Amino acid sequence: MGITFTLNGAAVTVDTAPDRRVVDLLREDLGLTGAKECCGAGECGACAILLDGKSRLSCLMLAAQLEGHSVTTIEGFSQTVDFQLIQKAFVDDGAVQCGFCTPGMILTVADLAARNPNASREEVREALSGNLCRCTGYQKIVDAAEHAMRTMRERGR
Amino acid sequence: MDVLFPDKLDALWKLWDSHPEARLMAGGTDLLVAVAAKRIRPRTLICLERIGELRQIRRGETEYHIGATATIQDILDDEGLGKEMPLLAHALSLLGSPPIRHAATLGGNICTASPAGDSLPPLHVMDASVELRSAQGNRRMPVSEFITAPGRSVLRQGEILDSVIVPLTCGGDCCGFFKLGHRKALAIAVASLAAVWRTDPNGVLTKIRLAWGSVGPTTMLLPDVEKWLLGKPLDEETLTHARRMARDGVAPIDDLRATASYRRESAGNLLFKLLDASPISPHVFS
Numbered sequence: 001m002g003i004t005f006t007l008n009g010a011a012v013t014v015d016t017a018p019d020r021r022v023v024d025l026l027r028e029d030l031g032l033t034g035a036k037e038c039c040g041a042g043e044c045g046a047c048a049i050l051l052d053g054k055s056r057l058s059c060l061m062l063a064a065q066l067e068g069h070s071v072t073t074i075e076g077f078s079q080t081v082d083f084q085l086i087q088k089a090f091v092d093d094g095a096v097q098c099g100f101c102t103p104g105m106i107l108t109v110a111d112l113a114a115r116n117p118n119a120s121r122e123e124v125r126e127a128l129s130g131n132l133c134r135c136t137g138y139q140k141i142v143d144a145a146e147h148a149m150r151t152m153r154e155r156g157r
Numbered sequence: 158m159d160v161l162f163p164d165k166l167d168a169l170w171k172l173w174d175s176h177p178e179a180r181l182m183a184g185g186t187d188l189l190v191a192v193a194a195k196r197i198r199p200r201t202l203i204c205l206e207r208i209g210e211l212r213q214i215r216r217g218e219t220e221y222h223i224g225a226t227a228t229i230q231d232i233l234d235d236e237g238l239g240k241e242m243p244l245l246a247h248a249l250s251l252l253g254s255p256p257i258r259h260a261a262t263l264g265g266n267i268c269t270a271s272p273a274g275d276s277l278p279p280l281h282v283m284d285a286s287v288e289l290r291s292a293q294g295n296r297r298m299p300v301s302e303f304i305t306a307p308g309r310s311v312l313r314q315g316e317i318l319d320s321v322i323v324p325l326t327c328g329g330d331c332c333g334f335f336k337l338g339h340r341k342a343l344a345i346a347v348a349s350l351a352a353v354w355r356t357d358p359n360g361v362l363t364k365i366r367l368a369w370g371s372v373g374p375t376t377m378l379l380p381d382v383e384k385w386l387l388g389k390p391l392d393e394e395t396l397t398h399a400r401r402m403a404r405d406g407v408a409p410i411d412d413l414r415a416t417a418s419y420r421r422e423s424a425g426n427l428l429f430k431l432l433d434a435s436p437i438s439p440h441v442f443s
Contacts, residue, residue, distance in 0.1 A: 019158040019202070021193070041190045043343065048256055054230075055256040060189045064160040065204065111255065129342030130254020 005066040008076025018064035023047045025063045026073060034074035034103040038132070045131030048104035049073050055111040074103035082110060082152065089148035090141075097135030104131050109145045113152055121146060158192075158199060164207040170292040173315060176201045181317065183226050183265035186257050211264075211319065214238065219325055222288075225264025225318045229253070232263060241325055244332040244351065248279040251336050254343045264318045270304045271345075273371040277304070278351035279334055281368035281376050283323050290319035297322070304375045330355045330364060335430040337423050339414065346371040347415040348423035352431055360390050372407040372424045379406040391431060400425035 004013045007030070016025055023040075026032040026049070036046040040059045047058040050072040077083050086106050089095070096102050105128065112119055112127040119127065124145045125138075133141060161176070163169040173179060179201035182188050191197045205211055211226040214235050221238055229249050232238060239246040252275040253261055266276045267287065277300070285300045292315065300321070304310050312318065332353045338344025349370035355363050365386045369377040382402045389395040409420035 018160040021189075040193055042186055042253075042257055045254065045256060051259075054259045056259055057186075057256045059193070060186055060260065062160055062185075062189070062202075064162070065185075065206070067162070108255065126342065127255055129340075130256050 001064070003063055003067050005068060006070040008072055008079075014063070016063050018062060020063040021059060022049070022061040022063060022066065022071075023058040025066075026058060026071075032073045032075050034078075036100055036103065038100070043130075043132070044101075045104040045108065046101055048107045048131070050077070050107055050111065053111070053114060055108055072107075074107060077107060077110060082113065085151050085155070086110065086144075086148040089144040089151065093140050093144035093147055095136060095140040095144035097133075101131055101133040101135075105133070105141055105145075109148060112145070113149050117149060117153060119149060124149075159201045161201065161203045162207045163203065163205075164209070166208060166210060166290070169203065169205070169208060169317075170315070172203055176203065177314065179203045181205060183262040183268075184228060184260040186253065186261040187265065187269050187271075205317070211317075213320075216241075221323045221325070223263055223321045223323065225267075225320055226262045227264075229258040229261050229263065229266075230255075233258065242283070242323060244279050244283065244334060244353065245276070245323065248275050248334040248336075248351065251275055251334070251342075257343070263321055267300070267303065267321065268310060268312070268318050270306075270308050270310050270375070272307055272374060272376070273346045273349075274376075275334075275336065275346065275349065275370070277376045278349055278368040278370045280321065280323065281378060282332075282351045282353045282366040284326060285324070286322045288319045288322060289316050291316040295319065301376070301378065307374050331431075333430060335427045336370075337427065345414060348372050348409075348420050348427060350424070350427040350430070354391070354431065356391050360392070362386050362389055362391050362395075367428075369403075369407060369424050369427075372409040372420045374408065377407050377424075379403060382406060393429075393432070396428050396432065400428055403428060 001018050002013050002015050023037050026035050035049055035058050037059055038044040038046040042057050042060050048055050049058045052070050086109050108131050124142050161172050163172050180199035182202050182204045205226050211224045213224045214227050215222045229252055232249055266274045280300045286297050287300050287303045288297050330353050334351045336349040337347045351368045353366040357363050365383050382399055386399055404421045404425040407424045409417040411417045
């Protein structure tokens, strides 16, 4: 069936089964492998995307649900200035090790920055609570998120 | 698997009539996990997310009407509700993670009828009702009568949960939702307790409502414990006795998260959280 939605700013129509999981559609059919599948059950956040600007888990969505909506993956978000600020903070603060969780982490920070640009450290931890990282121990990721949001505020973004 | 999206209730009734085998999906955060694990294999899914009339949050004169497919985040974003129903808002802020709360719905949390559903203990102590709806009409009942067993409710074929009605009765009371899980976030409760209480100037309990989660097949209400606590001072001695009654009253099981005996202990110990909350301020939670 044809499903029409906005993908990273461009209108697309894909022909796929309505019950195809969004993570499979993105990774296998559309070649957007930034969203990772880790747990497949909503526990790890590695498959996060933005749906109409809000973080959602692409392993817990079906292709047919995308009809008429706007999807931003890490590939699309990487074209923005906000991405560059978050990326630089992640690199500078040593928040990336194996990198598997990083796309989900970055999109979650983007979601938080949009909803609550003045988030406290506790609110940052709360916002990232659905994203698991098995390398860093989280402190550096929380540091980087705070750092990126501070930079965004200074730049009036 | 066919996936259908009615955008009006009338369309839902028609679709469901022609696909009586269909499963209904709200946010999908439980259902799609079960589908992926092949625990259920529905031939047809009817998604409720495009039915706008099911997603409204409305404040009446003495109660809130929360549409069944309002997401947890929709509810948390409602400022008035957050102020007037801090107990419900606090409990929902502990449900899942941000991306889960963007998808998961209050109606889904109720209809899933998990013993661990985070919304259920607070809705019980707040005397919430549920409005059920079908092509034939509506019926309303207390939330405590809606769930009959784990995963089971009184919903009939062709009937949905339309909305949740929560009376504004909490004003001036202390309230708390105390959740014990393996993590602070994104955890399924090992045991939880929702409480609404009031004390007089001498610290004596003049009102007490308690509901436990994850320590029985459905939300556990222990009216004997409430009755015994009423008129007693809210202190350690009182709670030590109430703890024994609670341990004896709950009906937990062993599962992968905890043993029954650990849950029994926890159900009693959670009562001591009432001491941490200041009894004079109107809305206090952990």
